[in-house]
Amino acid sequence: TLLVVSLGLCFGMAVFSVYCGFSLALGAFVMGSIIAGISYAERIEQVITPVKDLFGAVFFISVGMMVDLHVIEEYISPILILSCVVIVGMIVFGTFGMLITGQPLRIAMESGFSLTQIGEFAFIIASLGMSLGVLNPIIYPIVVAVSVITTFTTPYFIRLADPAYNFVEKHLPRKLHFLINRYTTNATSECETRVLWKTVLKRYLWRILLYSSVIIAIILITLRYLLPWLETIIPSWSRLIADIVALSCMSPFLLALAMPASRKTERERLIAANARFDVPLIVMSLFRMLLSLGFIIYTLSAIHSMRVGWIVGFLIFMLMLIALSGRLRKHMRRIESTFFNNLNERELRRSGRNNNLVSDMHLAYIEVGYGCPFVGDRLIDSNLRQRYGVNVASIQRGSSFIAVPNGTMRIFPGDILGIIGTDEQIQALLPIIEQGNETGGENENRADDIKLTNILLSETSPLIGKTSATSQIRDKYKALLVAIQHSDGTYDHPTGNNLFNPGDILWLVGDPKQLESLK
Template sequence: MQVESLVRDLAFILLMGAVVTVLFKWLKQPVVLGYIVAGFLASPHFHYLPSVTTESNIEFWAQLGIVVLLFSLGLEFSFKKLLNTGGSAVVTAMIIVIGMMCTGFAIGHLLNFSHMNSLFLGGMLSMSSTTIIIKAFTDLGLRQKKFASLVFAVLIVEDLFAVLMMVVLSSIAINNSVEGSELLMSVAKLVFFLIIWFLVGVYVLPSALNRIRRYLNSETLLIIALGLCFGMAVFSVYCGFSLALGAFVMGSIIAGMSYAESIEAVVSPVKDLFGAVFFISVGMMVDLNVIVEYFWPILLLSGVVIAGMILFGTFGMLITGQSLRIAMESGFSLTQIGEFAFIIASLGMSLGVLDPTIYPIVVAVSVLTTFTTPYFIRMADPVYGFVERHLPKRMHFLIERYSENANSESETRVLWASVLKRYVWRILLYSSVVIAIMLLCLKYVEPLLLEFSPGWGRFITSVITLLLMAPFLLALAMPASRKTERERLVAANAHFDVPLIVMTIFRLLLALGFIIYAISAIHSMRIGWIVGLLIFVVMLCTFSGRLRKRLQHMEMRFFDNLNERELRRSGKNNNLVSDMHLAFITVGYGCPFVGDRLMDSNLRKKYGVNVASIQRGGHTLLVPNGAMRIFPGDTLGIIGTDDQIESILPVIERIDDSEPDTPAMADVKLTKVQLSATSELIGKTSATGQLRDKYKVLLVAIQRPDGTYMHPDGTTLFEAEDVLWIVGSSESVEKMK
């Protein structure tokens, strides 16, 4: 009966969602709003229709929907993209979270809430909904826009902040104070596990999938992808984080692989199914009685969310050097609260510090702001146009000047930033691996060896731990900068050698500290210092060139796996001669030479590149001749230099963002038109009548008055009372009539 109830509820909400979303598509409204309306109609709060039997059933499907949606987002937003937009995203997210926390706290006091309720209210109002924005961008066709990637980065950073916020709020609720050590441990734990997931996934997954490449098809990829998605989500919960965070991390790892597009395609139907259930479940939480009773607080809080997110989001983007248009588009996209508001509210309820009336109010605010989100996203451009026209010229000049200065840096500063970034990331990555090895050995290996060999257990544990740590300690001790980079920095400014020396000393001391701590944790502090110093000296003395090359090879393999998708696309990993590369580029629908023959596209003459292969579906055409045509979706094997490939990439991959002016397939039909005695076509042929060029229709057959059919060959003359059977759109047929 439980299974039957589960299936019955799922069938009911999907059928309700299908009916309402078709209606919304007919009305040209965002589909996500249709899902919310369908959820309200299917909920127990709407008494004029049947409702679901068990709301927990829908909650189960909705949680799956969140996991799959976040996994799909990760597939489109790799770690590399997150790092490239990270600075802007972190600053913007901090401004939004701090600004909305303070605003929510003040509004809570205005509504006569207690200090604790006001604090939790501020937390609930500070988090935009990742899933709702993903769906809105998809429905509106905005996921490829520049501001969309910045918004996604802000949402990810907000999700990471939410984990820390829950720790802080829990500490305040229980102890009426913030435990600094607990907060610091939470931050360290989150960073540590993110890096470990990142390292293991990037180093292992691409290599493993490439080994079984011949056995992979759509079915196998779907099973592998969802297995990895749910597996990482469960592991994330085991580590003390959310299902959604684990799913996103796994998607981001896969996003850098060459299989990303294929996995995204096979996962898309699953995402659409469970995503629909999630948004329907949001609509089911709408209670008209609560909305009527708390109408003014709901309206006030909704206005605060919308205005606050626009203000703080736009300001945050401007501070980080984005243009006014990008900043406003980003701010107008963040005008809602979502799943984390419910999670924080549930936390407050479970701790017994949140007033029960706040939960339904927040749900109503979430639904209302979700409903308005697509409209505010659409309003961004018109409002920007209004602001640009009325903004004082001096202010407009200052914004543009600041944006240009923020995005332009001297060559030395760029080089120094690159070296510093590589230095920090190398320390974080290798330190995390070393810490993970120490934790595993101390928690699992040492007890096991002590059980089997009490006398030698500690010694064997220390040997195993040091052997496992050695490669990463040596890599940590290696210089993070290249010799040519150090020479350029010192040549630009003699004082640059001081921070380089300090960085080298810090790396060596950190590696020494790890060795001493590992031995001390197994034996004693005295033994740790003595043996640690000796081992460290021996390691430095035996650090051969061969070992250095081996470590560099491991590091190169890691970064190749990380950028596998980008390297395959740009061809930088397929060296031929000199700086020539073989790049695989997918033809977009906006490519200017779609439909042209290779000889007519003039790729060699215009861009200096050669086409070595064309992959179309499951077939690969090697060394195509000049008569081969180029179609959307083809993957071209392009041979050229770095500059040539970089210049042709946006041309071939161009996406047609313009509104389609061609009729839909359903509008194309076979119909008949009878010629009157005064028709201008009488006495003409299909060629001289210009049916194709003038009317955009295809003549299929001619029916004579005696009932006989003729298949026109271009020489058949039209006669009065002929019935012409034609194919065309409704508009072209009416024009011909």
């Protein structure tokens, strides 16, 4: 059910995105971003991974089948020229762009050298260009060939990043090196007022983007589906009902869009730091109000006429401004806070930032990783309270919930610990407890590293006369003795007192390399 619902949401949002005039990829991306913030994100990722691998394999097989060797041979010159342009251009512009943002020269060059390819998204753009008739169909295999070449060469350019940096640093003029370091230092050391202004502006743009998207979706649904359906049922009242339904659904988001995006204390600090900041804040407020008015006028104009839209829309907007009392603002901020908390439920639950108990104490739910240094320890031995000042309020282990565990309870990978502490304490503890949750790695152990094998004991075996306990097979070779097969065909389960005799066959489970040395 979880797999079907997740795929249904993805496909549904993709289809809805196409109906709204956007691409399939954008709709799927938006739904993926939404699902990534819920509490079931890890479980959904597990059930979706096989489907992702299947479609990924089909995609790359199809891409490989599109590589026409005859086309490559015929257009080898433009393919090589385009590949060189992509590689050199991405290195130059990537490095230059990172330098502008204030990054050091080493990081800038490493970033530029790691961007020397065009990804599979280029295929989507090329396909769209061909479907619209603005690209010649012969361009597509050329794009595929350039993508294959640049993808193949990217690891080598990543390895060349450090030698290239050493060469540039050695031959770079001192004055230019001084200017780059000075610019980097100035760009990274931002003043408090600038950081505050960036925070306010980011919140302002995010609110406009989010609420405008929701309002536009309501308008499209009303005009494309609701109004035509009402006209077939009750033609005389269809427009009035469409007005009421659309404006009712839009009103919470219009009110939230019209309210200030910055807090009162933030505005006071900005104005106190520099009186010039008062003008941008006023302009931002006017823009939000005009945007809200524009949505209302457009909706009424599309349903009725331009004259009705301007007159009624302006009257509704004035009433909405009058209704923005202090009590209503407080209520709308509460609704907005609930909306964003639901949107970021998973991260808030993990960090505990929105789960205040008293004062600055938070309750966070953190999953124990396989690399956590406390794995296997009892709570009393982990010294979490003495080291980090936090308390363990609960342990979720599978379907079992342990409330207020005692000091003898052990910590295992996969446990979800209910940690109580300040925000600073929890943020410091998060990377320690979650160690090993990331996947990948060259030295990662796999299930296929363990296998079952058998060893025949000869007359000269040093194990002859020993027992399963005194042979120390588990300690020396990290192997588990499963059964002992005697020469007469009978089996014994090891109890620690079984003597090994010539001709016995030992059935062992362990690492193949260790078992080979045991043989």
